[in-house]
Amino acid sequence: MDSPAPLIVFDLDGTLIDTAPDLISCLNDIIMAEGLEAVDAEAMRPQVGFGSRVMLSRAYEMAGKHLLDEKLDLLVNDFIKLYGQNMPGSSEPFDGMLDAMSTLKDNGFKFAVCTNKTEMLANKLLDALDMSQWFEAVTGQDTFKVRKPHPDHLLKTIEMAHGSAKQAIMVGDTPTDFSTAKAASIPVIAVDFGYCDSPVDEFEPDKIISHYSEMTPELVLSLINN
Numbered sequence: 001m002d003s004p005a006p007l008i009v010f011d012l013d014g015t016l017i018d019t020a021p022d023l024i025s026c027l028n029d030i031i032m033a034e035g036l037e038a039v040d041a042e043a044m045r046p047q048v049g050f051g052s053r054v055m056l057s058r059a060y061e062m063a064g065k066h067l068l069d070e071k072l073d074l075l076v077n078d079f080i081k082l083y084g085q086n087m088p089g090s091s092e093p094f095d096g097m098l099d100a101m102s103t104l105k106d107n108g109f110k111f112a113v114c115t116n117k118t119e120m121l122a123n124k125l126l127d128a129l130d131m132s133q134w135f136e137a138v139t140g141q142d143t144f145k146v147r148k149p150h151p152d153h154l155l156k157t158i159e160m161a162h163g164s165a166k167q168a169i170m171v172g173d174t175p176t177d178f179s180t181a182k183a184a185s186i187p188v189i190a191v192d193f194g195y196c197d198s199p200v201d202e203f204e205p206d207k208i209i210s211h212y213s214e215m216t217p218e219l220v221l222s223l224i225n226n
């Protein structure tokens, strides 16, 4: 039997798509309706990769206000509803990403998405950006029983995309992605333009890129076959 095509599994927020402006604007709409002042976008950006629950908790912490768990659950639901209504908003792929994927595709690579967004929001965003056709599988926090950093979220995504763990690589922007890949024994490329709250080299990824033009077929193959 032929071996499966090499597979590149991308994280979504902060890796494929620059969603921070829309996520922060949604956060501000929610907290302002609760009587808090809008948060500063630069101060909140490093929290964006950790999802709406962490962003909401952080916003209340920054305002010196206590937030009960039950209230947080309600606000997370409001957030998901409001955020989903405004897609794609101003979100767009990071510079050079589509060109890099096009070259990789011409060289036989396949792609999947493994995100901690809900599967519904991830698909909605990719549809709104007319990008869904690029991916063999798109999985979210609620697709399986586990989510990143559990390695099975990544391993099951590879399985769904008909790939093989030995011919796969992960691309991500936060420690959540790096630990997931390490726990799954999959090589990982870190992008340094995402939403990480500390320099990505601290997490010792296999490679760091600062622009998608660096993600060539040669680079990816050298990491997979290392």
Ligand SMILES: O=C(O)COP(=O)(O)O
Binding pocket: 011, 012, 013, 014, 048, 049, 050, 051, 052, 114, 115, 116, 117, 118
């Ligand atoms: O929404 C989140 O929790 C983060 O999403 P990501 O996994 O695509 O970075």
Ligand SMILES: [Mg+2]
Binding pocket: 011, 012, 013, 014, 015, 049, 172, 173, 174, 194, 195
């Ligand atoms: Mg991310």
